[in-house]
Amino acid sequence: MKLATIVAFDNFTDIDVFLAWDLLNRVKINNKDFEVKIVGTKDKHKSVCGIEIETHGKIKECNNADLVFFASGPETRKLYKDLDYLNQFNLNPEKQIICSMCSGALILGALGILNGITATTYPTAFEELKALGIEVIKDYHIVTHKNIGTAAGCLAAVDLLGWAIEKVYDKNISQDMIKYVLPVGTKITENLGFLNPPHRQATKR
């Protein structure tokens, strides 16, 4: 089995958790060895817009996952300074695909995952990520280094997860995941980058 965990918390950004949840569940349709769990510190977490969901497990499950995806939300500003929270993670970017949306990068930064590489985050979190000693790329919506990816702007999750699933499986399965959510009449124009912004992927340092 391959396991993907979506890390949620109180006041998570709705679309960050639910877009990842929807996309990753599409991978399951043709890949019965794939499992997706929303994990957190509680049995239930409520989104910033007020949707309460049951989690499928605790954050420690990330330590055994093939793919770990950190959502964003105002709570990240507390969590990345919370040692009790951080100490529950024992992630290994040599063996796991690890990625974050927007301010979720602060948690990756605090965990040391981004040490020595570049990253992106939502503009409102640029300074905090920099303060962790991370070189922030401000005009890319997705920045990847080997197994580590960061993305900025909710809809960039499509490209981030496209990249991640290509790493976990292959390009065909990644594109299968994305093609069903694309507006009718649009195409995946190149490798990933369905949104086709000026810079879609960077590997610096």
Place this chain on the structure above:
Amino acid sequence: MKLATIVAFDNFTDIDVFLAWDLLNRVKINNKDFEVKIVGTKDKHKSVCGIEIETHGKIKECNNADLVFFASGPETRKLYKDLDYLNQFNLNPEKQIICSMCSGALILGALGILNGITATTYPTAFEELKALGIEVIKDYHIVTHKNIGTAAGCLAAVDLLGWAIEKVYDKNISQDMIKYVLPVGTKITENLGFLNPPHRQATKR
């Protein structure tokens, strides 16, 4: 107050309800007169990928809403033939903005909302929508006629709701809603159509 209702049902497509929910809640930030409710036939509905949510009201609330958005999901194939369900709606496209994602168009079609106009839907529902006597536009991701809009392909919801909020308020508020979810580094390149597919809006007949 202005009310937007998102119509959910059992086995709703996750992203259809949650993307609309996230986007429309962003309108509330600067427009305190705006209210968003997920409505259904039950107190709780579970998504096709297994997320159970509490609804905020029943489908009859659509009859007094300024904006009515129908999600999609396999259940639409039953609902559009269910007279008890359909008879609870008393929508008025002269006074309300009425729109649908993907197979949600089948419900609009069955309600007679699409009579005499063109519409789009997800390719797997083309034939059923045609069978209702509706002329289906197959290569547009969004088709609008006055206050009625249909869209196809989950992410087309961004353009559909952009169009809808421009109708309910104005272009500034619509673009404000969209800009925060765009991948960092991308721009709204024209009026709506952030995804910029070959045809982004049609008004035929």
